[in-house]
Amino acid sequence: MSAARRLLIVGGIGLALLGMIYGVWYAVFAEHQELDGMSGSLTAGFRAAADRNAGAAQSALQQYREVKYAYDRHVDVHGHWIGLAMILMVLGIGLDRVGFSEQTKMLLSSGLVLGSFLFPLGVLLQTIRHGPAPQVAAVAGSALVIATLAGMTLGLALPQRND
Amino acid sequence: MTDIPSTTHAGKVDAARIAFAPMSARRLLVLGGIGLILLGMLLGDIFAVFVLHQNAAKVGESLSAAAHAAVAGNANAVAASFQSVGSFLENRGTKVDTHVHMIAFGYLALLLAILQPWVALREGTRKKLAGIFLFGAWLLPVGVFLIHYVGLAYSPLAAIGWASIFADFGGALVIVATLGYLLGMGRHLRERQHAVVEDGLLEDRSTAGRTLLAGGLALVLLGFLHGAYYAGADLYRHEALDYSLLWEMTVTAAAKNVQAVDKALGEYGRLGGEKAVNIAAHAHAIELGVLAMLLAFFQPYVRLRDAWKRRWAWVLLIGSLALPVFVLLELKLGLLAGGIADVGGLLVIIALLAMWIGIFRYTGEIDAVAAVQAAGGRG
Numbered sequence: 259m260s261a262a263r264r265l266l267i268v269g270g271i272g273l274a275l276l277g278m279i280y281g282v283w284y285a286v287f288a289e290h291q292e293l294d295g296m297s298g299s300l301t302a303g304f305r306a307a308a309d310r311n312a313g314a315a316q317s318a319l320q321q322y323r324e325v326k327y328a329y330d331r332h333v334d335v336h337g338h339w340i341g342l343a344m345i346l347m348v349l350g351i352g353l354d355r356v357g358f359s360e361q362t363k364m365l366l367s368s369g370l371v372l373g374s375f376l377f378p379l380g381v382l383l384q385t386i387r388h389g390p391a392p393q394v395a396a397v398a399g400s401a402l403v404i405a406t407l408a409g410m411t412l413g414l415a416l417p418q419r420n421d
Numbered sequence: 422m423t424d425i426p427s428t429t430h431a432g433k434v435d436a437a438r439i440a441f442a443p444m445s446a447r448r449l450l451v452l453g454g455i456g457l458i459l460l461g462m463l464l465g466d467i468f469a470v471f472v473l474h475q476n477a478a479k480v481g482e483s484l485s486a487a488a489h490a491a492v493a494g495n496a497n498a499v500a501a502s503f504q505s506v507g508s509f510l511e512n513r514g515t516k517v518d519t520h521v522h523m524i525a526f527g528y529l530a531l532l533l534a535i536l537q538p539w540v541a542l543r544e545g546t547r548k549k550l551a552g553i554f555l556f557g558a559w560l561l562p563v564g565v566f567l568i569h570y571v572g573l574a575y576s577p578l579a580a581i582g583w584a585s586i587f588a589d590f591g592g593a594l595v596i597v598a599t600l601g602y603l604l605g606m607g608r609h610l611r612e613r614q615h616a617v618v619e620d621g622l623l624e625d626r627s628t629a630g631r632t633l634l635a636g637g638l639a640l641v642l643l644g645f646l647h648g649a650y651y652a653g654a655d656l657y658r659h660e661a662l663d664y665s666l667l668w669e670m671t672v673t674a675a676a677k678n679v680q681a682v683d684k685a686l687g688e689y690g691r692l693g694g695e696k697a698v699n700i701a702a703h704a705h706a707i708e709l710g711v712l713a714m715l716l717a718f719f720q721p722y723v724r725l726r727d728a729w730k731r732r733w734a735w736v737l738l739i740g741s742l743a744l745p746v747f748v749l750l751e752l753k754l755g756l757l758a759g760g761i762a763d764v765g766g767l768l769v770i771i772a773l774l775a776m777w778i779g780i781f782r783y784t785g786e787i788d789a790v791a792a793v794q795a796a797g798g799r800g
Contacts, residue, residue, distance in 0.1 A: 259539070264610065267536070271603050274529070278596050285589060290580050293511075300667070301503040307491040307671035308499050315671040323664040330660075340525065341707060345641060347532050348714045351623065352634055400649050407642045414635040 260360060262367040266350030269371040270343045277339030277378075284332055292332070295325040328385040335378045342374035342403065349410055357416030358409075366409045373402025441722065443788055446547035447537045451719065452784075453555040454530025455777045458712065461523030461562070462770050466763065468516045476513045477697075480506055481690050488682045491674035512569045519566040524708065526558035526595060531715045533602055538620045540605035541612065550601040557594025564588025622718050629730035630720040636738040637713030644706030644745070651699045659696050666692065695752060702749040709741035709769060716776060723779035724786060730779075733772045740768025 259267075299322035306314035349356075349370070356363055377399025383392035441448050483505040490498035533554065540547055567584035576582045666689045673681035716737070723730055743765030750758040 259610070267539075268606070268610070271599070271606065275596065275599060275603065278592065278599070282589060282592050282596065285585075285592070286581075293507075294580075297503060297507045300506075301487075301500055303667065303671050304487050304491045304499045304503065304674070305496045307674040308494050308496040310494070310675050312672065312675055315675065316668065319664065319668050319671065322667070323660075326663070327660065337704075341711070344525075344528055344532065344711050345707075345714075347536070348711060349638075351532075351535050351718060352714065354623065355626070355631070355634060400645070400652070404642070404645050404649060407638065407645060411635065411638045411642055414631075414638055 260353070260363070262360065262364040263350045263353045265364070265371055266346045266353065266367050269374075270346030270350060272343075273339055273346060273371075273374060274343035277336055277343060280339065281336040284336060288332060289329075292325055292329040296322055296329060299325060331381050331385050335382045338378040338381070339374075342378070345407075346371060346374055352414075356410055356413035358413045362409075363413070366406045366413070369402050370406040370410070373399045373406060375399070377403055441784065441787060442791075443784070444548065445544065446540075446551040447534045448784065449548065449551040449555065450530045450534035450537070451722070451780065452777075453551075453558070454527045454534060455773065455780070457523050457527030457530060457555075457558060459527075459770065459773055459777065461520050461527060462766065462773070464516075464523065465520040466766055466770070468520060469763070472516055473513060476509050477693070480509045480513070481686075481693075483509060484689070485683075485686050488670050488674050488686060489679070491671065492677050492679055492682055508569075515565050515568045519562040522565060523558075523562045526554075526561070528708075528711060528715060529595070529599070530554065530558065531719070533599070535622060535715075535718050536602065536606065539609050540602050541609035542601070542605035546601070547605070550598045553594050553601075554598035557591040557598065560591030561588045561595065562591075564591055622721055625718070625721045627720050627727065627730065629723075629727070629734040630717045632731065632734045632738070633713045633717035633720070636734075637710040637715075637717065637741075640710030640713065640738070640741055641707050642710075644703055644710060647699075647706065647745075647749075648703040651703060655695075655699065659692060662692055663689075698748050698751050702745040705748065706741075706745040709744065712769075712773075713737055713741060716773075719776070719780065722783045723776050724782040725775070725779040729775075733775045736768050737772035737776075740765045740772065744769065 299318045303315045303318035303322060306312075306318055350367075353363060353367070356366075358366070376395055378396075380392050380394070380396025380399055383395060386392075441451075483502045487499050487502035487506070490496075490502055533551075537547065542550075564584045564587040568582060568588065571582050571584040573580075573582045576586075578586075666685050669685040670682055670689070673685060713734075716734075720730055720734075723733075725733070744762050747754075747758040747762035747765060751762070
């Protein structure tokens with residue numbers, strides 16, 4: 259097994275496990291609380307409007323906004339880690355069919371594994387820290403994924419060296 | 422429609438038969454995995470046509486009722502309306518989760534099937550792991566589907582019902598089985614001189630396989646490009662709009678301005694539609710691209726003529742492209758685009774079914790050859 263293929267397959271399985279373990283943790287310890295938080299704050303906001311209490315309505319909706327921000331990202335992290343893990347493994351298995359040198363394939367594989375880990379991690383960190391760093395990590399990760407996927411697509415379209 | 426394989430290379434045929442023997446881990450995972458994907462897609466179509474759109478309309482009606490109750494100053498009616506919203510959302514969410522998890526576990530099963538030659542465990546252990554994986558992969562979506570109907574009945578926990586507990590147990594089984602296979606792969610990689618894996622699935626360079634692999638990756642790339650565009654151009658705007666429209670609803674409701682409440686409700690509905698089609702287009706392009714790539718590896722097991730394999734590969738790719746593109750166009754073209762997207766989904770299901778039938782023909786063929794050989798050996 260070539261080093262690039264090993265990196266993609268082992269990295270993919272590791273990422274899938276990470277995504278699934280994260281998903282189970284999220285389902286047991288966070289999801290229900292977040293869903294309750296969203297419905298509770300939304301109800302409180304409209305109840306406050308019915309009571310003509312604008313301040314309480316605003317405060318409840320602000321709480322809803324924060325919980326929903328975290329909820330959307332938590333779900334995205336789970337889906338993206340597992341989805342990217344699948345792509346890593348499939349590409350690892352089919353790497354022989356990419357018509358580049360081993361060195362180029364290793365470069366593309368390293369970028370793809372790094373981007374696949376970094377992009378959802380950046381999204382997850384956005385729920386913990388509001389600042390530019392998590393966003394930069396997410397954008398850099400997704401850019402790496404897109405660039406390396408474009409490279410792999412090109413490699414699959416090229417005539418293969420080992421055919 | 423059958424291409425009978427050349428039997429000149431008896432060793433290769435035997436290796437293929439051993440790799441795909443009856444009740445072997447690989448056969449269980451391939452047939453179980455494609456079955457999960459097919460059923461997950463069919464359920465997705467059924468939910469989309471009969472449940473999700475009606476459910477979205479009910480959520481909109483309940484939100485409108487809550488806003489109008491706030492206008493009337495009736496706080497109890499507000500709470501009752503939001504209880505309905507919560508129930509409709511849970512109904513919707515569990516059905517989407519059922520669909521998504523069945524398909525995702527089907528993909529994982531196919532992946533694990535391809536990876537079997539690299540798993541350095543006894544066939545009996547690999548078979549047991551396949552059984553555990555498939556049991557968990559069916560238990561989780563069934564449990565998730567039942568969450569809405571079972572609720573907290575007889576549950577020992579305050580917030581989590583039995584259906585949820587069984588769903589989580591199913592997820593844990595999938596993790597255990599995947600971990601088992603990972604350990605097997607780790608053992609294979611640690612072996613100083615691990616045997617070179619010879620697998621017909623990986624050696625295949627047929628046109629159908631290449632078309633599916635390159636087309637699938639191109640679809641994945643398109644999905645990522647669309648996702649990146651959406652995240653950069655619309656995601657934060659949509660999040661801000663979500664909050665500001667809700668805020669507008671409460672402020673205008675407090676001011677008893679029914680017209681402004683209705684305007685905000687209308688805009689909120691449009692925003693929901695815009696978000697839904699963008700996320701669906703992104704997710705479906707990537708998922709269907711991955712499916713095409715996975716199926717590329719199983720083409721040697723699809724016992725159909727090469728011309729038919731190519732045709733089904735193209736049908737799958739055309740359907741996989743049409744579905745996300747026309748989902749995205751639903752906001753501009755309305756029901757027409759929705760109908761074309763559904764036809765795209767149907768094309769994918771038909772092509773997948775054709776390949777599944779081709780794999781069944783292959784299993785029948787190699788089992789028949791094995792039976793003849795066994796009978797000859799006894800004679």
